[in-house]
Amino acid sequence: MAKAKPCLICCCVLGTLTCLALIYLCVVFLVAGRCPGFTRAAVAADSRLCSDIGRGILQQGGSAVDGAIAALLCTSVVNPQSMGLGGGSIVTVRNKSGRHVRVFNFRETVPQRFKVDLLSDCPSTFMLSTGSQWIGVPGELRGYEAMHRRYGKLSWAELFEPTIRLARNGITMPPFLAKVLKYPLIKAHVQNSSLCQILCKANKALLGPGDILKFPQLARTMEIVAQQGADAFFTGKIGQDLVKDVKEAGGTLEMEDLRRFQVQEMDAWKLRLGNTRMYIPPPPAGGALLAFILQLMTDFPFNASMDNHQKTQMYHHFIEAAKFANGQRREIRDPRFNTQKGADHMIDPKFIDSIRKKISANGTHENDYYANSDPPLDRFGTTHVSVMDEDGLAVSATSTINQIFGGAVYSPRTGVILNNELSDFCKRADTIRAGKVAAQEVAVRPVGGLIRSLIVSVGERPPSSMTPVILESESGGLLVIGGSGGSLITSAVALAIMNRLWLKMSLEDAIAMPIVYVDSKNIVQYESSFDKWPPTVIEGLKALGHKVEPLKYAFNVVNGLEKENGCITAVSDLRKLGQSAGY
Numbered sequence: 001m002a003k004a005k006p007c008l009i010c011c012c013v014l015g016t017l018t019c020l021a022l023i024y025l026c027v028v029f030l031v032a033g034r035c036p037g038f039t040r041a042a043v044a045a046d047s048r049l050c051s052d053i054g055r056g057i058l059q060q061g062g063s064a065v066d067g068a069i070a071a072l073l074c075t076s077v078v079n080p081q082s083m084g085l086g087g088g089s090i091v092t093v094r095n096k097s098g099r100h101v102r103v104f105n106f107r108e109t110v111p112q113r114f115k116v117d118l119l120s121d122c123p124s125t126f127m128l129s130t131g132s133q134w135i136g137v138p139g140e141l142r143g144y145e146a147m148h149r150r151y152g153k154l155s156w157a158e159l160f161e162p163t164i165r166l167a168r169n170g171i172t173m174p175p176f177l178a179k180v181l182k183y184p185l186i187k188a189h190v191q192n193s194s195l196c197q198i199l200c201k202a203n204k205a206l207l208g209p210g211d212i213l214k215f216p217q218l219a220r221t222m223e224i225v226a227q228q229g230a231d232a233f234f235t236g237k238i239g240q241d242l243v244k245d246v247k248e249a250g251g252t253l254e255m256e257d258l259r260r261f262q263v264q265e266m267d268a269w270k271l272r273l274g275n276t277r278m279y280i281p282p283p284p285a286g287g288a289l290l291a292f293i294l295q296l297m298t299d300f301p302f303n304a305s306m307d308n309h310q311k312t313q314m315y316h317h318f319i320e321a322a323k324f325a326n327g328q329r330r331e332i333r334d335p336r337f338n339t340q341k342g343a344d345h346m347i348d349p350k351f352i353d354s355i356r357k358k359i360s361a362n363g364t365h366e367n368d369y370y371a372n373s374d375p376p377l378d379r380f381g382t383t384h385v386s387v388m389d390e391d392g393l394a395v396s397a398t399s400t401i402n403q404i405f406g407g408a409v410y411s412p413r414t415g416v417i418l419n420n421e422l423s424d425f426c427k428r429a430d431t432i433r434a435g436k437v438a439a440q441e442v443a444v445r446p447v448g449g450l451i452r453s454l455i456v457s458v459g460e461r462p463p464s465s466m467t468p469v470i471l472e473s474e475s476g477g478l479l480v481i482g483g484s485g486g487s488l489i490t491s492a493v494a495l496a497i498m499n500r501l502w503l504k505m506s507l508e509d510a511i512a513m514p515i516v517y518v519d520s521k522n523i524v525q526y527e528s529s530f531d532k533w534p535p536t537v538i539e540g541l542k543a544l545g546h547k548v549e550p551l552k553y554a555f556n557v558v559n560g561l562e563k564e565n566g567c568i569t570a571v572s573d574l575r576k577l578g579q580s581a582g583y
Contacts, residue, residue, distance in 0.1 A: 034567070035566070035567035035568070036567070036569070037567060037568050037569040037570060037582065038567075038568040038569075038570065038582030038583055039566060039567065039568065039583075040390045040568070040582070040583055041055070041058045041059075041064075041067075041387075041388055041389045041390050041568070041582055041583060042055070042387070042388055042561050042568045042569075042570035042580060042581065042582030042583075043055050043058070043067055043068075043071055043385065043386075043387050043561075043570065043580060043581050043582065044385065044386045044387075044559040044560060044561050044570040044571055044572045044578070044580040045071040045072075045074070045075060045383075045385040045559065045572060045578065045580075046075055046078070046079050046082070046176075046383050046384075046385070046484075046557065046559065046572065046573075046576050046578045047074075047075070047078045047079065047174065047176070047572075047576075047577070047578055047579070048572075048578070048579035048581065049074060049078055049166075049171070049174075050071045050072075050074035050075050050078055050385070051071065051570075051572060051578070051579060051580050051581035052581045053070050053071060053074045053162045053163070054067040054068065054070050054071035054074075054385070054387060054581065055067070055581040055582060055583065056070075056162065057070040057154065057158070057159065057162075058387075058389055058390070058583075059583065060154060060158070061153055061154065062152075062153050062154040062158075062159075062389070063151050063152060063153045063154075063389050063391070063393055064093075064151070064387040064388055064389040064393040064394060064395045065093065065147045065148060065150075065151035065152055065387075065393065065395055066148070066151075066152050066153055066154050066158075066159055067387045067389065067395075068091070068147075068385055068387045068395040068397045069144045069147070069148060069152075069159045070159045070160075070162060070163070071385045071387065072089070072144075072383070072385060072397065072399050073159065073160060073162075073163040073222070074162060074163045074166065075383050075385070075399070076163070076218075077163055077166050077167050077171065077213075077215055077218070078166075078171070078174045078177070079174065079176065079177060079383060079576070080177070080215075080405070080417055081177060081180055081186075081381070081404045081405045082381060082382055082383040082399075082400065082401070082404075082484065083140075083382065083383045083399040083400050083401055084140070084401055084416060084417050085138065085140050085141060085218075085221070085222075085233070085414075085416045086138045086140070086401055086406065086411070086416040086417050086418040086419055087108065087138055087140055087399060087400050087401035087402070087406065087419045087421070088106050088107035088108045088136075088138060088139040088140055088143065088399070088400065088419070088421070089104075089106055089107070089139075089140060089143055089397055089398060089399035089400070090103065090104070090105050090106075090107060090281050090285045090397075090398050090464070090466045090468055091103070091104045091106075091143065091147060091395060091396070091397040091398070091468060092268055092279060092280075092281055092395070092396040092397075092468045092469060092470055092482075093147065093151065093393070093394070093395050093396075094279070094393070094394040094395075094470050094478075094480075095151075095393060096391040096392040096393045097392075098392070098472065100267075101267070101268040101270070101279040101470060102265060102266070102267060102268065103264075103265070103266050103267070103268050103281040103282065103285075104143055104146060104147055104263060104264070104265050105263070105264040105265075105266070105281065105284075105285065105461065106139035106140065106142055106143025106146070106261075106263045106264070107136075107139065107284070107400075107421070107461045107462070107464065107466075108135075108136030108137055108138055108139060108402075108419050108421035108422075108461070108462070109136055109137045109139070109257075109261065109435065109458045109459040109460065109461055110136060110137070110422065110432055110433060110434045110435070110459030110460045110461075110462075111135075111136065111137050111252055111253055111254065111257040111434065111459060112254060112256060112257055112434045112435065112459070113252040113254065113434070114133070114252055114422065114432065114434065115133045115252070118133060118134075118422060118425075118432060119425065119426065119429070119430075119431075119432065121133065122377075122423070122425075122426035122427060123377065123426070125377075126377055126378055128185065128186075128189050128403050128404060128408070129403060129407060129420050129423035129426075130189065130193065130407050130408045130409075130420070131250070131407055131408075131409070131420075132246055132249040132250045132251030132252075132407065132409050132418070133250070133251065133252075133422070134407045134419075134420035134421065134422045134423045135246060135251050135252075135253055135406075135407060135409065135418050135419060135420065135421070135422070136419055136421035136422050136459075136462065137253065137257040137258065137260075137261055137458070137459065138416075138418070138419060139261050139263065140399065141225060141230040141233045141234070142230055142234060142261050142262075142263050143263050144159075144230070145229065145230040145263075146263040146265065151393065156226065156229065157226040157227065159226075160222050160223070160225065160226035161226070163222060164219050164222050164223055164226065167214065167215035167216070167218045167219035167222065167415075168214070168215075168216060168219035169214075170212040170213060170214035171212070171213055172210065172211075172212060172213075173207050173208060173209055173210065173211045173212070173213050174213070175209070175577050176576050176577045177213070178207070178208050178209050180404065181199070181206045181207070181208070183553075186404055186405075187206060189404065189405060189408055190206060190405065190408065191204045191206065192408075193405075193408035193409070193410070194249070194408070194409060194410040194412070195405055195408050195410050195417065197410055197412060198213075198214075198215060198410065198415075199213075215415050216415070217412065217413070217414060217415030218414070218415030218416065219415070220415070221233075221238055221414045221415050221416065224236075224237075224238060225238070233258070234258045234259060234261060235255075235258070235259055238414055239255055239258045240255060241411070241413035241414050242258075242411050242413070242414050242416060243255055243258070244413060245411035245412060245413050245414065246409070246411065246418065249409050251409070251418075257459075260435065260458055261458055262458045264461075266282060268280060268281060268282070268287075268470075269281070269282050269287060269288070269291075269347065271291055271295070271347050273294055273295065273298055273471075273501070274298060274501075275473065275474045276471050276472065276473050276474075276501060277471065277472045278291065278294070278469060278470075278471050279469060279470045279471070279472075280467060280469050281466070281467065281468060281469075282335070282343075283331075283332050283333060283334070283335055283342065283343045283463070284332055284333055284334045284335075284461050284462065284463045284464055285332075285464050285466050285467060286332060286463075286464050286465040286466055286467040286489065286490055287467045287469065288328075288331075288332065288343040288344075288346040288347060289325050289328065289329070289332065289346070289465065289467070289490050290467045290469065290490055290493055290494055291346065291347050292321070292324075292325050292328060292346040292347070292352070293318070293321045293322060293325050293490065293494045294494055294497060294498070295347065295349075295352045296317075296321040296324070296352060296355060296356055296359070297317060297318060297321060297494075297498060297502075299356065300313075300314060300317050302314070302498075302502040302503055303503075304503050304504050304505075308536045308537055308540070309540070311537050312536070312537045312540035312541060312544075313361060315516055315537060315541060316361070316364075316540075316541060316544055316546070317359060317361075318494075318495070318498075318516070319364070319516060319518055319524055319541070319546060320359045320360075320364065321359070322490070322491060322494075322517075322518035323364070323367075323370045323372065323518055323522050324355050324358070324359075324370050324371075325490065325518075326370060326372045326518060326520060326522060327370040327371035327372040328343070328346055328371070329428060329463070330428055330429075331343045331345075331346065332428070332463040332464070333428075333429065333463055334460045334461045334462075334463075336457070336460070337433050337460045362544070363544050363545045364544055364545040364546050365545075367521070367522050370522065372520075372522060374427065377426060377427055377520060378486070378487040378519050378520050379402070379403055379423075379424070379486040379487055380403065380404060380485055380486040380487070380488065380553055380555040381400055381401065381402055381403045381404050381406075381484070381485075381486050381555075382398060382399065382400040382402075382466065382484035382485065382486060382489070383398070383399050383400070383484050383557075384396075384397065384398045384399075384468065384482040384483055384484045384557070384558070384559045385397050385399075385559060386480040386481060386482065386559050386560050386561045386570070387480075387561075388478075388480060388561055388563060388568060392563075394470055394478060394480045395480070396468035396469060396470050396480045396481065396482045397468055397482070398466040398467070398468045398482045398483070398484065398489075400419070400421075400466065400484075401417060401418070401419040401420070401421075402419050402420050402421045402423065402424060402486075403420055403423070403486070405417060406418050406419040406420045406421075407419065407420030407423075408420075421462055422462065424462035424463060424464065425462050425463070428462075428463045429462075429463070432460065433459065433460045434459040434460070435457040435458045435459040435460075436457045465486060465487055465488075465489040465490050466482075466489060467482060467483070467489060467490065467493055468482035469481055469482060469493070469497075471497070471501075473564075475564075476564075477562065477563065477564040477565075478562060478563045478564075479497075479500065479501075479507075479560065479561075479562045480560060480561050480562070481493060481496065481497065481558065481559070481560030481561075482558070482559065482560070483496075483556065483557060483558040483559070484555070484556075484557045484576075485555040485556040485557055486555070487517075487519070487520070488515075488517055488555060488556035489556070491515055491516065491517045491518065491556070492515050492517075492556035492557070492558050493558055495513065495515050495516070496510045496511050496513075496558045496560065497510075499511075499513050500562075506569075507560060507561075507562055507569050507571050508569070508571050511558045511559075511560065511571050511573055512573075512574065514526065514527035514529050515527055515551075515556055517551055517556065522547070523547045523548075523549060524541060524546045524547060524548045524549070525548075525549055525550065525551040525552070526538065526548065526549075526550060526551055527550075527551050527554050527556075528550050528551065528554070554575065555575075556575065557573040557575050557576045557578070558573050559571065559572050559573055559578060559580075561580070561582075568582060570582050
C-alpha cells in the first residue's frame with residue numbers, strides 16, 4: 001500500500017495540471033471568440049508584407065522591439081521613399097509592467113563639418129530639398145542596437161534575415177511606391193538623381209506596376225551588419241564606403257561623425273487627458289505640439305451624435321488650436337543646445353488655459369495673433385509602426401529619412417539612401433550647431449591623481465513633427481499610435497486620438513476619417529475624400545473666416561493598435577495601402 005501513495009499523488013498532480021490546461025484553453029478560446037481582432041500580439045506597419053514579417057518575429061518568440069526592428073528593416077525596402085538605414089527614428093517603449101515608458105531618440109545629427117551658410121540655401125517656397133549638403137549623421141542602426149540590447153529576445157541576425165531575402169531576390173513593385181513615383185514632382189526628383197540607379201529602367205523610365213524592385217547592395221550591407229553588428233556601419237568598411245559616396249556627391253560626412261554618434265535614451269513626458277495618461281517623446285520630437293492641441297481640446301463638449309453646427313464648432317476649435325500650435329513650432333528645439341524657453345510651457349496647464357481663452361467661437365484671426373508671422377515650410381515623408389507582444393511590451397516607432405527619398409542621394413557602394421535632415425532647420429532655427437569634443441581632467445579616487453578624458457557631444461538634432469505616443473486608460477486599456485507625413489503628422493494623430501477617445505469611434509474609423517490640416521500659412525486644407533464631412537461644415541468654417549482649400553498631397557498616415565479587455569485591435573492606414581497582422 002505504501003508504494004501506491006506516490007502513484008496516487010502523481011495521478012492527482014497530473015489531473016490538476018490537465019484541468020488547469022483545459023481551463024486555460026477554454027479561456028483562450030472564449031477570448032478569441034469574442035475578439036474581432038487579435039488576442040496575443042500584433043503589428044501595424046505601412047504594408048501587409050512588413051506587418052507579416054514583424055508578426056513572424058513575434059511568433060518566433062521575439063519581443064515587440066524585435067518585431068518593430070524587423071518591420072522597419074522591411075519598410076526600408078517596401079517604402080524606401082520613407083525611411084531606411086540612412087536616416088533615424090524616435091521610438092517610445094512601454095515595458096510589460098507598465099511602470100516605465102522610455103524614449104529612444106536616434107534621429108540624425110549635425111555633422112562636425114557642414115556648409116557654414118547652409119540656412120541661406122533654404123527654399124522660400126515648398127520644394128524637395130535635394131543635395132548632399134543637407135545630409136545629417138544617420139543613426140538608425142545604432143538605435144536598433146540600443147533597443148535590442150535592452151529589450152531584444154531573438155538574436156540580432158534573425159531580425160535582418162527576412163529583409164535580406166527581399167532585397168536580394170526582389171519584390172514586385174509595391175503599389176504605394178509605384179503610385180508615389182507617378183507624382184510629377186517626385187518623378188523628376190528621382191530621374192534627375194542617383195536614385196535612378198535602383199528605381200529606373202532603360203532611358204530613365206521609372207519602375208512601375210509588375211516590375212521587380214531589387215536592392216542587391218543593400219542586401220549585402222544588411223548581411224554584414226547582421227553578422228558583425230552596428231559597428232560594421234559606424235566604425236567599419238560600410239561606414240568608410242558610405243563616407244566616400246557622400247563626399248563624391250559633394251557632402252561633408254566624415255567617419256568621425258559616425259563613430260561619435262550617440263543614442264539618446266530618456267523618460268517619456270507624462271501628462272493627463274481627462275482620465276487618460278499620455279506618454280510623449282520630449283523635444284526635439286513633436287510630442288509637445290500634439291499634447292498642446294489635445295489639451296486645448298479637452299474642454300470641448302464632444303458628442304458622437306453632434307449636429308452640423310456642433311461639428312463645425314468642433315473643427316473650428318481644433319483649427320484654432322492648430323494655428324496656435326503653428327506659432328509654437330520654433331520652440332521645438334534640441335534642449336542640449338537651446339537652454340532658453342524650450343517647450344515645457346506647452347504642456348503647462350496655466351499656459352494651456354491662457355491660450356484657450358484666446359479661442360473664440362465666433363471667428364478666426366490673422367497670423368500674428370497666433371505668433372505665426374514667419375512660418376516654417378511644410379514637408380512630407382516618414383513611416384510609423386506600432387507593435388505589441390504577448391508579454392505586453394508595447395512599441396510606438398516613427399522613422400524617417402525626412403522628405404520623400406531624403407535628399408535624393410544614393411550610396412552605390414552600400415545601397416543606402418541618405419537623409420536630407422538638415423533641411424528641417426529651415427525657418428525653425430537661426431543657427432545650426434555641430435557637437436563638441438573637449439578634454440577634461442577627472443580626479444581618480446581612492447588612488448588619487450588626475451586623468452584626462454574626452455567629453456563627446458554629438459551635433460544638434462533637428463526639430464521634428466514625429467510623435468510616437470502611448471496612451472493608458474484608467475480601466476487598463478492601451479493605445480499605441482503614431483503617424484507619418486511630415487508636417488501632417490500632428491493633425492493626423494491628434495484627430496485620430498480625438499475620434500477614438502472622445503467621439504468613441506472604432507480605431508479603424510478613427511484613423512480612416514478624413515482630416516483637416518492647418519498648413520504653415522494657417523490655411524485650412526481638407527482631404528478630398530470628405531464624403532463623411534458634410535459640405536455645410538466646410539461652408540461654416542469659411543463663414544467663420546477660415547481660408548479653406550482641398551489638400552493637394554494627402555500623405556497623412558496613422559498606424560496604431562489598442563488592447564482592451566484582452567482584445568487587440570491593430571489598424572494600418574489604408575492611405576498607404578497598409579494592413580496589420582497579428583495572432
